[in-house]
Ligand SMILES: Nc1ncnc2c1ncn2[C@@H]1O[C@H](COP(=O)(O)OP(=O)(O)OP(=O)(O)O)[C@@H](O)[C@H]1O
């Protein structure tokens with residue numbers, strides 16, 4: 163008991179600080195959606211009635227889904243390939259995968275404009291090689307946003323998945339081979355199921371993280387592919403409509419928490 | 434032609450010589466154990482047979498066919514790993530069904546065979562469980578069922594009973610032996626437990642540092658060991674070193690004469706004789722035969738009583754007898770005696786080439 167009291171002395175002030183400085187303001191802010199200026203459901207009704215808000219919400223979830231799928235399609239083969247490398251090479255490739263983290267997301271996003279713009283290296287090459295005579299519109303649409311989010315989030319999927327693949331016991335694959343399983347069967351019946359929890363957890367993580375993106379859609383979407391964060395910016399800084407922002411934030415928070423619960427369940431199974 | 438033939442097989446990992454020039458044949462339906470201390474290359478030999486690692490020298494033949502370059506899938510071998518290697522994401526049923534499922538067998542055939550295999554290892558009713566929900570002994574039996582359910586030509590078992598307590602291990606040994614006999618399947622079992630090797634197998638291969646020390650029936654390797662290592666690894670051994678004299682006498686360094694069968698060694702040859710503790714008779718001090726010794730320690734083993742003795746010149750001897758014989762107390766002066774036929778002169782000892790190597794060291798299959 164003495165020990166617990168001793169710990170409490172250190173923990174309670176931190177808990178109070180968290181509560182007062184973070185949690186209470188968040189709750190108060192979210193509460194605005196039903197309490198401002200007096201108890202009402204009008205703001206929620208407006209949210210449900212105006213197609214623009216629902217479109218942005220839908221658009222956000224769509225971008226998140228596409229990003230997760232593309233990250234999965236690129237990330238799984240990448241992690242699998244990395245698993246087969248020599249340990250020295252693995253270190254090199256892990257460093258390469260991590261490299262983007264060293265560069266500010268803002269810089270990286272603008273770099274895409276240089277690379278993918280109408281006058282960018284990709285379009286010039288395509289036209290120079292005669293594949294097309296007008297520049298391909300990579301930017302300022304959903305494609306551009308998805309390229310940006312995928313680029314930022316790929317490591318979040320690849321690294322945990324690679325770690326999980328390394329943990330798969332080589333002897334299980336050997337056992338499958340002695341039991342007569344051809345290579346394809348070893349992959350589909352043993353390796354893939356064993357890597358699936360980590361893979362699924364990575365997909366959910368990428369999905370959740372995409373929901374909060376602001377800079378990438380703002381720059382690579384050119385304002386034409388608004389996501390929730392961009393809309394909140396407008397609702398708070400331009401209009402300002404705090405009550406609506408609060409309602410939308412509540413939806414976002416609920417969705418994120420629900421997905422986080424899914425992620426935790428899957429990740430626990432992966433461990 | 435043996436079921437498995439090793440022809441000069443060697444395996445090195447860099448500087449480590451895990452298996453060295455192994456040439457031995459296992460006959461059809463034979464139960465052979467590979468016995469050796471940790472790190473002696475036992476698992477490596479099984480991996481070579483299973484095709485999990487390629488040999489760096491020699492050839493391996495299965496049923497007369499050179500399989501040295503065949504994939505594991507093509508070898509029709511059931512392997513029980515030291516660690517079991519059960520698929521954690523599959524149920525007991527899924528694990529045992531695996532080799533049948535990847536061969537595309539029809540559903541009802543799989544169901545029948547899996548049920549029969551699980552009944553055979555006494556695991557019926559547990560087929561919905563995951564490996565993580567089983568005890569070590571149950572996991573081991575699942576691994577065993579998975580290894581024989583597809584009727585392989587050869588069964589390889591890597592210390593399959595290591596995780597079991599003594600009582601369960603003895604039970605499973607009996608079951609394993611019965612199973613092997615019923616299936617008539619050629620079996621190679623790895624163990625570092627000499628009792629297990631002696632009780633289960635038709636023949637024992639004794640291994641040390643990747644080299645085969647001896648191959649023979651349990652009786653041969655126990656009573657007629659090829660060298661000191663084999664003598665010592667297969668239980669306690671009293672080593673008597675001396676010089677052969679005419680008339681079947683081994684003259685020890687201390688001057689005592691020990692009766693023995695010199696098996697053709699000329700007088701004057703140096704030799705080492707092995708006497709097993711249970712062949713040593715403990716006599717009262719007044720007896721007119723044997724070596725004088727003093728009891729230093731007694732060990733009670735239930736079914737056996739063991740005496741650690743010290744002779745006048747400081748040599749240690751061990752005698753053992755079934756429980757119930759007259760016990761000698763610590764400190765008591767006694768005499769130990771044995772008969773000439775219980776002394777086995779190690780063929781590998783001494784530089785003289787006089788001793789013909791006994792037939793038990795031959796590498797031919799028994800079949
Ligand atoms: N993949 C490997 N790389 C390098 N050395 C290895 C490898 N596998 C085994 N060895 C070495 O080969 C030798 C024999 O190993 P092996 O696993 O066959 O021994 P073992 O007799 O099965 O031992 P244990 O009873 O402990 O299981 C050991 O010295 C071991 O360190």
Ligand SMILES: [Mg+2]
Pocket residue numbers: 475476477515591
């Ligand atoms: Mg081993």
